[in-house]
Amino acid sequence: MKDPLHEEQLSTQAVFEGRLLKVYRDEVRLPDGSIGGREYVKHPGAVVVIPVLADGRLVFERQFRYPVGRAFLELPAGKIDPDEDILACARRELQEETGYVTEDWRYLGVMHPCIGYSDESIEIFLARGLEHVGHAWDEGEFLEILTLSVEEARAAVFDGRITDAKTITALYWAERELS
Structure with missing residues (x-):
């Protein structure tokens, strides 16, 4: 069953790629159907x-x-x-x-x-x-x-x-x- 709070990724763009961290800006479909933006860091763990x-x-x-x-x-x-x-x-x-x-x-x-x-x-x-x-x-x-x-x-x-x-x-x- 899909989580009612799930945000679906519509597009992604790499904003910065360093040796350790990568920064992305995504467009997402919010739970109410509207479109929102998310910026986040990808980390290797x-x-x-x-x-x-x-x-x-x-x-x-x-x-x-x-x-x-x-x-x-x-x-x-x-x-x-x-x-x-x-x-x-x-x-x-x-x-x-x-x-x-x-x-x-x-x-x-x-x-x-x-x-x-x-x-x-x-x-x-x-x-x-x-x-x-x-x-x-x-x-x-x-x-x-x-x-x-x-x-x-x-x-x-x-x-x-x-x-x-x-x-x-x-x-x-x-x-x-x-x-």
């Missing part, structure tokens, strides 16, 4: 990893995010490469950014961080049994690695030190999975 150390602490990173002009406290995450399996991406990002590897992975779910203007989806993974082998940062990537307990991370959300949506969503999952 990403993963976020909840890395859990043997003592229960979580591994975080702090990095500067240029669009908002400041450093953010986040869980490790990264963009899915073309044709890359989501677990392979999670493994790659965890090792590149934090220096940890593991064979103990659990897929938790998916989130959509920017539904008003982007098709981005972020796959959420839990990683346990971590072994430190050393990071492999990308050129131009600068990070600080730190650990927080789940309780400390929760407090950081409520006092404003963690405002990143993917991290907040993943922490919600972490609380459920680790309690």
